[in-house]
Amino acid sequence: MHSEKEFILKNKLGLHVRAAAQLVKLANRFSSQITIYKGNLKADAKSILDLLTLAAAKNTTIKVTCQGSDAKDSLNAIENLIKNEFHEV
């Protein structure tokens, strides 16, 4: 199964270390291969190092693609995390 969706990062700091760590933690709960795209750059959502290479700041558009048996659930979970601005205070 394949699911994908675009999002605009609205949290103040963008995909900084803490946000990336949260994303990795969430992504690791799923077996799907999850990839984050920013323009022509891509990163494995299960690696903080990889995610940080995107330098995705606030208001960046990213595309999330999920490939695997739990693709739909993983995309929903990630959508929630992004919409909740990575639980930033």
Added chain:
Amino acid sequence: MKMNDILKPEAVIFELKAQDKISVIQELSEALHKINHQVRKEDISETLNKREELGSTGIGSGVAIPHGKLNKIETITAAFGRSSEGIDFDAQDGELSHLFFALIAPENSAGQHLKALAKLSRLLKSLAFREALLNAKSEEQLYEMIIKEDNSY
């Protein structure tokens, strides 16, 4: 932004003496203080420690990137330290951390900060480069390797 703009040879520690999280932050703060005399090293370590309280910057693969913002800093500055034995830094993957890149940035520099982190991550993503850093023979060699690898991008 190039690595030689943010990392100076004086801020490279060939072998960290620290064996735990608190002392490695102190050692890196001392290195950062060397190139930022205007900031007390206690203020640097306090900033880095506060950030760690929000969650470890031990991001896995033996890499840790303690960082923070300080209003007395003019430009982003990095320090690098290496621990052959490894230090328990509460890393996200539960492994010991060996390569420490500390970053301090001015307030309101979120964009620059992200770019510096991206640059570091691009270098450190390579397993071969991480191993090469661990096998370096001197401070000078470490510094050269980092600058050279950065210039190859």
